[in-house]
Amino acid sequence: MFESLSEKLNTTFKKLTGRGRLSEENIGEALKEVRLALLEADVNYRIVKKLIEEIRRRAVGVDVLESLTPGQQVIKIVNEELTRLMGETRADLQLVGKTPFVLMLVGLQGSGKTTTAGKLAQHLQGQGRSPYLVPADIYRPAAIEQLKKLGIQLDVPVYPGDSQTKPEAICRDALSRAGSVGADVLILDTAGRLHIDDALMSELERIKEQTNPTEILLVADAMTGQDAVNMAEQFNRRLDITGIILSKMEGDARGGAALSIKEVTGKPIKFVGVGEKLDAIEPFFPDRMASRILGMGDVVSLIEKAQQEFDEKEAVKLEKRLRKREFNLEDFQTHLKQMKKLGSLEQIVGMLPGIGQFKQLKKLKPDEKGLIRIEAIINSMTVQERQNHKILNASRRKRIARGSGSNVQDVNRLLKNFIQTKKIVENLARKGYQNMPSIFH
Amino acid sequence: MKLFGNKENREEGKNGKASGLIERLKQGLSKTRSGLAGKLDQLVFGKKQIDDAILDELEEILFTADLGVRTTQELIDLVQSAVARKELNHPEKLKDILKENMRSFLHLPRIEHQRPKPGEPLIIMVIGVNGVGKTTTIGKAAHRFRNEGKKVMLIAADTFRAAAVEQLTIWGERVGAEVIKQDTGADPSAVVFDGISAALSRKADVVIIDTAGRLHTKVNLMEELEKVRRVVNGRLDGAPHEIWLILDATTGQNAISQAELFHKALGVTDIVLTKLDGTAKGGIVVGLCHQLGLPVRFIGIGEKMDDLRSFDAQEFVNAIFD
């Protein structure tokens, strides 16, 4: 998500190493680059200004630690500032008190509310709740139809609304029917609207007044630019939102809007959307995100995700091997299989530490078909060959190609990919698993 | 300001969204705008030289309009070298020089499109990331073509997003354009192939293809789009004649990456910048057009069928400083 900013900051920090203690001057130089990197990442101009001043103040003052290199020192301060801005602790939905709960989704046009409504419904289902989807967008053509289809897909009831009824009436009536459909959480999918559209903003106020939502969640596009502050400020001013969901985070947006929105509303980011499928929603971890902005990746989040879907034993084995810095074709195969379960490679890559330094990995994007071919090739290898790729001479490669119904170029390409991945993974293992945590202790 | 259209042109929405809104929009906008630009005017007023305070203020205006690091620096460098060469000795001229440069970044010749052969329809493919306004823009564009007396057909090649086909169908009914569709989940290439065949046999003048939103970073989905393009081309030589990339004015620097990757994969011919009726200024297109040589053709200024306007670089640049 934040790769590009990570890359930028990494370069800055490389320049800072080995220069002795921080001086006013080299802070100034580094801060100039941090500033441009943040602006490039779409963090709002005013917020960047504030942030840079804060970092400058802290860096030059008493906070300087003797045990760190200058580069680490700046990383630490920038990281702390970013973490502080993004909310320090992980915030979840607050579903306490009397049921039915009401979750109200609001935001600009096209920010991803309807898809997010479906994702939240699935997420809540997974937690043993009974969601009820409420289509309150009577304006966009086929918006109600879209939510109904998601409901069918998820087997979640959808309020039978129509575009002739006022949104506040739809929501009110849905609330009164919740009991009869056995629902304990309502998810209100409101129409996208401009924050300066007074009539439509009042409509949201009326819905709020009449349904008394447990959560009002602002759904914002992670690719939003400088205007994020105006939008967020208005929605928060009119509705006193309780949290934020960032959508479309799986792309290459630098995501500075996350900082901007958090800063102007003071409300926590609760989830991020990472794809179009209904399971593509993840909790937002501010502290990890800050490390990620700094290019230190997110080892913890990777391991967590892995634990859900990996065969645990496999994961442990893989981790052990990684620690010993061994990675053979068998591991590669397991890794590819798990990758299919885990989701897109980009998603995984984004969670690895120091990703900014591993651009090569981004290019290794086998598609589904490619994966099948790769598996076939590895399956045609002997155990010995899988454990030691170095013995794969020309005649062995020819045999493998024939056995897997591919050609020698395919085998060579796979080996090249494997060797590249091996290098990266072993490097990550060294840097990520061993060195990374020690930076701050 | 013309960008936001005039009231007479707008149909009244059933929810009353249109009435008075535009007036309020204008007021809201001029308020935000006079904030920054007004400060610049104050700084400039009565000064003999361009000082750091003026340049700082300028920088803030450009950044806040999403022009981005590279383009902002480029423009400020231009100002500074004009000062050094003594071409710019009066702060009052500052805005003019900047506007002039921004306009030249934006003023690009339209890309020479392949025109449809006599008797064949103009085929337009519409692409972009999720939620930028592709389907709505198609509805508005179809309305425009209908006003020119053209027979318009729409092809529903977003077979992925729930109810995308229904959405386009409603637009088709609204503007009087036939929608060619298959079920959700169908292969978009197949839909497009059949759609063009139908358009040819029914002698349509204009065919617009709605595609599913996709992030430009998803290699497989970009390949799917390339395939759609190939299929169009295979069915009708020279088509698609135009490929419109839809960009959302609220998007920040990521729009550059979007434009680069979509352009690389498909060869974009025109940019449409949507949602300019909000407070975002869409300044990202200044650098983007300049760098990629892609012209902005239309802007979206609302959700109604009349809310598509031809892009006017002068108006656009003025709006950044208004």
Ligand SMILES: Nc1nc2c(ncn2[C@@H]2O[C@H](COP(=O)(O)OP(=O)(O)OP(=O)(O)O)[C@@H](O)[C@H]2O)c(=O)[nH]1
């Ligand atoms: N205010 C405003 N809203 C717009 C404009 N253009 C589109 N929209 C709204 O933005 C939302 C998304 O538009 P769509 O046309 O569905 O976008 P899309 O790109 O087709 O979306 P997907 O197909 O889901 O990727 C809708 O609510 C539109 O009404 C515009 O110029 N101004």
Ligand SMILES: [Mg+2]
């Ligand atoms: Mg669409």
